[in-house]
Structure formats: structure tokens, C-alpha cells
Amino acid sequence: xxxxxRKADSEESFQEAARILQQGGLVAFPTETVYGxxxxxxxxxxxxxIYAAKGRPSDNxxxxxxxxxxxxxxxxxxxxxxxWVLAEHFWxxxxxxxxxxxxxxxxxxxxxxxxxxxxMPNHPVALRLIQESGIYVAAPSANISGRPSGTMxxxxxxxxxxxxxxxxxxxxxxxxxxxxxxxxTEEVPVILRPGCITKEMLEEVLxxxxxxxxxxxxxxxxxxxxxAPGMKYKHYAPKAELTIVTGEAGRVQQxxxxxxxxxxxxxxxxxxxxxxxNQQMYIGGxxxxxxxxxxxxxxxxxxxxxxxxxxHLQVDCIYAESFVEDSxxxxxxxxxxxxxxxxxLEV
Ligand code: AMP
Ligand code: MG
Numbered sequence: 319x320x321x322x323x324r325k326a327d328s329e330e331s332f333q334e335a336a337r338i339l340q341q342g343g344l345v346a347f348p349t350e351t352v353y354g355x356x357x358x359x360x361x362x363x364x365x366x367x368i369y370a371a372k373g374r375p376s377d378n379x380x381x382x383x384x385x386x387x388x389x390x391x392x393x394x395x396x397x398x399x400x401x402w403v404l405a406e407h408f409w410x411x412x413x414x415x416x417x418x419x420x421x422x423x424x425x426x427x428x429x430x431x432x433x434x435x436x437x438m439p440n441h442p443v444a445l446r447l448i449q450e451s452g453i454y455v456a457a458p459s460a461n462i463s464g465r466p467s468g469t470m471x472x473x474x475x476x477x478x479x480x481x482x483x484x485x486x487x488x489x490x491x492x493x494x495x496x497x498x499x500x501x502x503t504e505e506v507p508v509i510l511r512p513g514c515i516t517k518e519m520l521e522e523v524l525x526x527x528x529x530x531x532x533x534x535x536x537x538x539x540x541x542x543x544x545x546a547p548g549m550k551y552k553h554y555a556p557k558a559e560l561t562i563v564t565g566e567a568g569r570v571q572q573x574x575x576x577x578x579x580x581x582x583x584x585x586x587x588x589x590x591x592x593x594x595x596n597q598q599m600y601i602g603g604x605x606x607x608x609x610x611x612x613x614x615x616x617x618x619x620x621x622x623x624x625x626x627x628x629x630h631l632q633v634d635c636i637y638a639e640s641f642v643e644d645s646x647x648x649x650x651x652x653x654x655x656x657x658x659x660x661x662x663l664e665v
Contacts, residue, residue, distance in 0.1 A: 321479050323471065326443040326488040336451035338483045339364075344371060346460040346474045347447050348488035349439035351412045351496050351513070352467040352622070353474050354383065354457030355482065356447070359393075362426035365456055371481045374463045378548040379429035380456040381414050381497070382436050385448035393436050393454060395420045400524055401502055407523050410440035412497040413515045427456050429547055437497055443488040459496055466554045466622035466657070469494050473626055494619035495649055499546050500527070510546035512649040514618065519645075533652065538660045554657040556625045558589065558633050562658050564640035565665035571599045573665045574637045578603040581635065589633035591624055593617070596639065604631050614646045621650060625657060637663075 324331040326348070335345045342364045344357050355372060357364035359382040369376050382393055387405045391397050394417035401415055419434035428434050439445065448455050459467035460474045468474040471487035478485065498513030500520065509517060509529045520527045532542035533549050544550050563570045578588045582602055590603040593611045606624045609616030628636055638658070641650055655662070 319480055319483070321475075321482055322484045323475060324484065324486055326486040331486060332446055332450050335447055335484055335486055339447070339451040339453055339455065342367075343483035344368060345447070345484045345486060346468075346471075346478060346482060347444055347457075347486040348441055348471075348491055349383070349444045349457070350441045350491060351439070351493045352469055352491055353460035353471070354439075354444070354455075355460040355474075355478070356383070356455040356457040359383075359427050359454040359456035360422055360424065362424040365424065365426040368456060368458060371478060372458060372461070372463045374458065375547075375551065377429045378458075378551065379431055379435060380427050380458050381499075382423070382427065382434060383444065383448055383455045383457050384436060384438050385445045387438060389438075389454060390415075390417070390436055393420055393423055393434050394418060398502060400507070403523060404500070404502075404520075405438070408515055408519075409438040410445065411438070411515065412440070412493055412513050413437065414497045414499045414511075416499065416501040416503060416510070418503060431547075433501075433503055435499065441488070441491075443486060447486065464552055464555060466556065466625040467496060469619070469622050473622070476626075490619075492619070493615075494621060494623075495653055498649070501530075501545060508545065510544065511549060512652050514615075514646050514649060516645040516648065535651075535655050535660060535662070549656075552656065552659055554622065554625065554653050555659070556628045556636060556657065558628055558636050559661070560625075560636045560638060560658040561661045561663050562638050562640050562654060563663045563665060567596075569665045570639055571596065573663070574603070574639075575599075575601060577637060586634040587632065589628050589631065589636035591636060591638035593639070593641075603637075604628075604633050606631075611642070614642070614644065614650065617641055618646060618650050621653060
């Protein structure tokens with residue numbers, strides 16, 4: 319199959335993309351979080367194509383993207399007041415709400431679940447495409463299952479050239495990590511996946527909110543089943559083995575430098591993930607700078623790009639510094655921990 323790659327800057331590109339979606343095809347497009355791989359959410363066959371293109375396990379449900387808040391009441395069987403309040407506060411934006419699905423949403427889109435995930439993205443290309451196609455767009459992150467999500471059209475081309483109908487190139491995304499997923503089917507709302515809309519921000523609007531215990535790093539050896547099926551899979555991973563090194567900053571640097579030297583002696587190439595502030599500290603490794611410690615947003619934005627770049631640099635192993643777990647840091651560390659398969663070295 320030929321994959322058309324079009325800049326998202328002309329009426330023609332949007333018309334063509336909308337037509338493909340209406341005919342049951344797949345179009346990758348930018349959202350503010352990461353690129354999405356879109357298909358008609360109400361068409362089971364289109365959903366099947368998404369799973370096939372990504373190699374995604376069929377029990378891992380898709381998020382349905384809408385361009386108008388009111389569409390929530392078409393996709394959900396029942397919309398509680400607090401969902402409308404959240405939509406008012408955070409939509410368009412990186413918050414996905416889980417609600418009981420309406421009959422119109424096929425099980426092929428929800429991974430067999432009775433609930434549906436819905437989000438209104440805050441990106442002009444995504445909103446225009448959804449509006450122009452007149453459909454609800456199921457769109458998981460545009461990456462082959464298990465790989466880091468795509469944050470630039472180049473990443474999507476790398477994974478999907480020849481496998482989908484079209485890629486709309488809207489440049490690099492703003493946020494860089496996926497939306498916060500919030501389950502509203504429980505009495506107390508549950509965060510199933512952390513994102514840049516933090517627990518604190520949600521609590522300011524809703525009152526008490528809890529985090530699914532299964533996704534916390536300290537509970538990994540307890541093998542609790544996460545409530546978002548996707549969170550149980552290995553994810554976001556570069557090809558080389560990744561280890562997070564945590565502890566006092568000086569010790570972390572010393573340890574990583576020692577590992578670089580030991581590896582060099584064995585003829586192995588070591589990758590290092592660090593920040594602008596620390597990049598001079600490492601000698602002999604392939605150092606990739608992810609962003610600035612002063613601005614957590616830059617770290618989120620650079621994370622997947624750096625993880626992907628290591629695949630091209632052909633390193634044998636990668637060590638990452640641990641980044642602050644302040645508000646958005648929690649979401650960043652969640653992705654990094656998953657990418658590392660929870661391999662964490664405390665020094
Ligand atoms: P992705 O589309 O790749 O960003 O992944 C979507 C995430 O949302 C995955 O972790 C899914 O398991 C989760 N998700 C989607 N729909 C539901 C749902 N109905 N219930 C729980 N989690 C969901
Ligand atoms: Mg994904």
C-alpha cells in the first residue's frame with residue numbers, strides 16, 4: 319500500500335484525509351500529546367485495521383477523539399455531571415475520560431469492554447480533521463505496539479510507511495506524552511494513566527481522585543492487573559536495554575560514568591539520557607539530552623524522540639537519570655519506568 323504523506327496546511331490535504339476516514343481507511347495525524355493513528359470509531363472494520371497496523375493486542379481499547387464536547391453524550395450511555403464539569407475545564411486538552419459506552423460504539427473499538435474512552439484533543443489539525451470527516455475518530459498513539467509513541471511525522475513514517483493510507487504532517491507535537499486517562503465509572507475517579515493533567519489539577523475540580531495502584535512502580539512485583547488494559551504491556555521501549563539510575567545526583571553521575579568505562583572495556587557502546595544541565599558530566603558514552611530540569615515540559619516533549627534516536631545510534635545499553643516526580647514528572651517517570659521494564663538501579 320502506498321502511504322501518502324501530506325503537510326497539514328491545505329484544504330486539499332484535509333479533504334483527502336477526511337475522505338479516507340469516511341471510507342474506512344487509516345490516517346495518522348498530530349494531536350497536542352503524540353501523533354494518533356486514526357480510523358472511524360463506529361466502524362468495527364476500521365478498528366480492526368488499526369489493531370493490525372500497530373500489532374496491538376486486541377484487548378487494549380482505543381481512545382475515541384471528538385471535536386465537540388457534546389459528542390460525549392452520543393458515545394457514552396450516560397454522562398454524569400462531573401464529566402461535563404471536567405470537559406468544561408480541560409477540553410480541548412490531554413484528558414481522556416472513561417464512561418459506560420453507548421450501543422453505537424462497537425466492542426471492536428473498546429477492546430470488548432462495556433466502557434469507552436473519549437477525548438477532545440487540543441490541536442488545530444486533529445480538530446479540523448475530525449470535524450471535516452464528520453466522524454468520531456478512534457486513535458491510539460501512532461507507533462508500532464511496544465515502541466515509543468511518535469511525536470513527529472518522521473517517527474510515524476518510520477513505523478507505518480506502506481501500512482496505512484495517509485500521514486498528515488503537522489510538525490512536532492507540544493506535550494510529548496499521552497493523555498491522562500481518568501475512569502469516571504467508579505464512585506471516586508481513578509487515574510489509570512498519569513499525564514500532564516495531574517492528580518492535583520483534577521482534585522481541584524472534582525475533590526478526591528485516586529491513582530490505580532497497579533501502575534505504581536513500588537507495586538510492580540505484586541502483579542496487580544492495571545485497570546487500563548494497555549498499561550500491562552511493555553511499552554515505549556527502545557531496542558537496547560534501558561536502566562534508570564536513581565539516587566543523589568553526584569552518585570548517579572559517578573555510577574553511570576563507571577558503567578560507561580566498564581562497558582567500553584567489553585567493547586560495548588553505552589547510551590546516556592540526561593538533561594542540558596548535566597550533559598557535560600559524562601565521558602565516553604553516547605549522551606542524549608532530553609530537555610531542561612528547569613522546565614519539566616521540555617523533558618516530556620523530548621522523551622520519545624530520544625528513545626527512538628537510540629535505535630539509530632545502535633547502543634548496547636542505555637542508562638537514564640531519574641527525573642523529578644513533581645506534578646508532570648510523575649507521568650514522565652511512569653513512561654520511563656515502563657520503557658525500562660522497571661529496571662531501576664538505586665545508588
Ligand atoms: P493509546 O491509545 O496508545 O494512548 O492507549 C490508550 C490507553 O487508554 C491504553 O492504556 C488503554 O488501555 C486505555 N483505555 C482505553 N479505553 C479504555 C477503557 N474503556 N477502559 C480502561 N482503559 C482504557
Ligand atoms: Mg500507545
